[in-house]
Amino acid sequence: MNKKPKTENRKPSPIRIGTRGSALALVQSNWVKAQIEEHHPGLAVELVIIKTSGDKLKDVPLAQVGGKGLFIKEIEEALFSGQVDLAVHSLKDMPALVPEGLVIAAVPPREDWRDAFISHHYPTLSAVPPGGRVGTGSLRRRVQMLHLRPDLEIVPIRGNVDTRLRKMAEQGLDALVLAAAGLNRLGLSHLSQGFLSAQEMLPAISQGALGLETRSDDARVRELLTFLDDPVTHTAVRAERAFLARLEGGCVVPVAGLGQLQDGVLHFQALIGDLEGRNLIRGEITGAPAEAGSLGRTLAERLLDQGGREILSQIYGRPL
Secondary structure (H helix, E strand, O other): OOOOOOOOOOOOOOEEEEEOOOHHHHHHHHHHHHHHHHHOOOOOEEEEEOOOHHHHOOOOOHHHOOOHHHHOHHHHHHHHHOOOOEEEEEHHHOOOOOOOOEEEEEOOOOOOOOEEEEOOOOOOHHHOOOOOEEEEOOHHHHHHHHHHOOOOEEEEOOOOHHHHHHHHHHOOOOEEEEEHHHHHHOOOHHHOOEEEOOOOOOOOOOOOOEEEEEEOOOHHHHHHOHHHOOHHHHHHHHHHHHHHHHOOOOOOOOEEEEEEEEOOEEEEEEEEEOOOOOOEEEEEEEEOHHHHHHHHHHHHHHHHHHHHHHHHHHHHOOOO
16 A cells, blocks of 8 residues: 655745854844844744955955955855855945846845044044044045045044954044944944034945845745835935946945935935045935936936036046
8 A cells, every 4th residue: 555655844945144254244144134034933044154355355445456346246156156045235335236137135224324433532523633643444434524624634444343443542543433333233332422414424325224135036035025125215225326326436436425215205415526525516306206216317417517527537547
């Protein structure tokens, strides 16, 4: 007599999250992991730590070695190869154009978009005396600080928060400027003396937001992530990233932008600056949230026509 085969209750395949191994990257990825496990009980989620080129080149300014895309290249390769199913990025590290075959499946609610001021001696950036030395690893911050305070010396400094704090002491810096979002996620918000306003320091494109990247043909994972997508944040960063894409920009270009939804209207402000901070070209545009991408591109064209094209053509070494 033939026995009927036993039916097995197979568990769904685990979701593998590709992430950098830095403290901040792990905090962000573990948060996503916990959210998925809570929303989808019984689904296993694993972290796969991947060392990126940006992690290996620790003491070279990003603008000299290819920009922030160096923090995601190897992780995207792991997505393409099937080594991981999902990547968690700081969205500001992602180039404006996502490779064909990949997609930003979800953008969770944004953390604080502001830049934080850290100093053992002074309460604000304006209080730092002439000749003071302020550390940052960001060309965008350098340009805006020099525009505000051309009397300051801006010192290039890279690394995680602990490394930058150590370098501040070792190099005798008067202050640091770091992203508030990173401090908050690491539980280090107490280190900040305060925050720089949008007028003083417009943030990096998508600063404070996470981008959850998957393969575009992986319907299962995309569906699993739907609950994590925040329409307000996703709309704001869509305008910001469209602006960046039109400028063909990245870490090597001093541009900044911030989208905000207020009473159903999208407000987007942005700037282009020259490398020495002498000339900042700013603008703002408002419109319907559904037109986010168009608004970003329109403001980019306006700033290009107001002098941004000459600035960027000089930086790129070619016409824009």
